[in-house]
Amino acid sequence: MKSEFEYSSDCHLDDALRFGNILGQCFLSTPEQEQNWVNLMGIENLRFIRHNQEIVGGLATIPMTQWWGGETVPMTGIAGVSITPEHRGTGAALSLMQHTIKELHHNGVAISVLYPATQRLYRKLGYEQGGSFCGWEIPAETIQIREQPLPLKAVPTDSQIFYELYTKQAKDINGYLNRAQPIWHRIMKPSDKDTFYAYLIGSVEEPQGYMIFSQHSENDDAILRVRDWVVLTNAAATTFWSFLNNHRAQIDKIRWRGSLNDYLTLLLPEQTAKIKYTQYWMLRIINVEKALSARGYLSGIERELHLEITDDLIAENNGKFILSVANGRGNVTKGGKGELKLDIGGLAPLYTGLFTPQQLQLAGKLNGTQTALVTATEIFTGSSPWMADFF
Numbered sequence: 001m002k003s004e005f006e007y008s009s010d011c012h013l014d015d016a017l018r019f020g021n022i023l024g025q026c027f028l029s030t031p032e033q034e035q036n037w038v039n040l041m042g043i044e045n046l047r048f049i050r051h052n053q054e055i056v057g058g059l060a061t062i063p064m065t066q067w068w069g070g071e072t073v074p075m076t077g078i079a080g081v082s083i084t085p086e087h088r089g090t091g092a093a094l095s096l097m098q099h100t101i102k103e104l105h106h107n108g109v110a111i112s113v114l115y116p117a118t119q120r121l122y123r124k125l126g127y128e129q130g131g132s133f134c135g136w137e138i139p140a141e142t143i144q145i146r147e148q149p150l151p152l153k154a155v156p157t158d159s160q161i162f163y164e165l166y167t168k169q170a171k172d173i174n175g176y177l178n179r180a181q182p183i184w185h186r187i188m189k190p191s192d193k194d195t196f197y198a199y200l201i202g203s204v205e206e207p208q209g210y211m212i213f214s215q216h217s218e219n220d221d222a223i224l225r226v227r228d229w230v231v232l233t234n235a236a237a238t239t240f241w242s243f244l245n246n247h248r249a250q251i252d253k254i255r256w257r258g259s260l261n262d263y264l265t266l267l268l269p270e271q272t273a274k275i276k277y278t279q280y281w282m283l284r285i286i287n288v289e290k291a292l293s294a295r296g297y298l299s300g301i302e303r304e305l306h307l308e309i310t311d312d313l314i315a316e317n318n319g320k321f322i323l324s325v326a327n328g329r330g331n332v333t334k335g336g337k338g339e340l341k342l343d344i345g346g347l348a349p350l351y352t353g354l355f356t357p358q359q360l361q362l363a364g365k366l367n368g369t370q371t372a373l374v375t376a377t378e379i380f381t382g383s384s385p386w387m388a389d390f391f
Contacts (some may be wrong), residue, residue, distance in 0.1 A: 025082075049093075069296025109286045113265060114127065132278060138253065162212075174382055181385035202236060224307060285344055
């Protein structure tokens with residue numbers, strides 16, 4: 001029986017304009033804002049779902065890679081999933097995402113990440129919580145760090161040095177993006193309504209970090225919002241806080257994005273920094289063998305984990321697999337004892353290390369022997385995965 005929906009990766013100007021209108025209705029934005037967003041994503045990265053030849057929904061794919069265990073894994077971000085109000089609840093979004101996932105698998109993508117408007121839809125498709133996205137806030141007057149070990153220098157917001165410094169930090173953070181150009185564009189190219197300031201931490205010859213920030217008023221408070229930051233040394237972290245402390249006469253609150261357990265707050269004299277918001281992005285394993293073999297692992301362990309995986313959407317992901325880890329790399333072969341049983345959704349938070357195998361078993365996401373649980377813990381447990389970017 002032919003599906004009532006038709007998936008399309010061909011995009012023409014009229015299609016992009018129609019999709020922009022749908023986006024505006026879904027995300028409460030102006031036509032100009034949505035057209036700018038579509039142009040930023042690139043029409044070649046748009047995907048549509050049609051009903052009776054009419055576009056009733058779409059999304060944008062963002063090809064990039066993501067850092068896991070010190071290695072980059074081929075990843076495609078999914079953004080702007082939108083369906084017209086009259087076609088919501090009809091299966092249009094499900095069909096759109098199913099076709100997109102199959103296309104990603106065909107194209108050799110290992111994993112996919114998105115920020116969900118609703119978890120229920122994406123869990124049906126094999127996505128599960130993969131890492132955190134957190135916003136922190138601190139009253140400027142409570143920072144109280146005055147020592148400034150390093151100099152700071154104002155630089156243009158599009159300085160090329162940012163790319164190099166960001167990569168040095170990103171490789172050590174599970175979940176950090178190897179950013180695609182649209183992500184960088186949002187950081188370096190503010191809208192006409194915003195003014196961004198950028199400072200290099202350390203000397204030009206030996207930079208040890210940077211920060212990009214904006215300042216604005218909100219509910220009678222003066223807010224300094226750190227848009228992007230890198231600190232590569234303790235001296236850079238101390239200088240980061242000292243610089244922000246120097247704004248206390250003009251700024252009421254400082255906001256930045258960090259992990260659930262943000263090591264930057266360890267430098268503060270008191271626990272005055274608070275999490276303002278938290279949400280979890282979701283990850284799907286698109287290709288089991290590629291995902292497990294592409295990421296990095298702790299170099300000091302040699303372990304063998306026997307998995308049995310089910311995937312209702314990608315047939316090649318079904319079956320038993322042996323993950324052999326040695327010298328910081330993983331090798332995947334088919335077969336084995338299947339001692340750790342889980343579906344493709346349960347594999348996501350195991351892969352990222354967001355939860356321990358024991359926690360995932362308690363949550364009903366996997367089932368394994370005690371030996372398999374211990375082995376999986378040794379292989380996947382690491383720093384809590386998080387991301388500084390929203391898309």
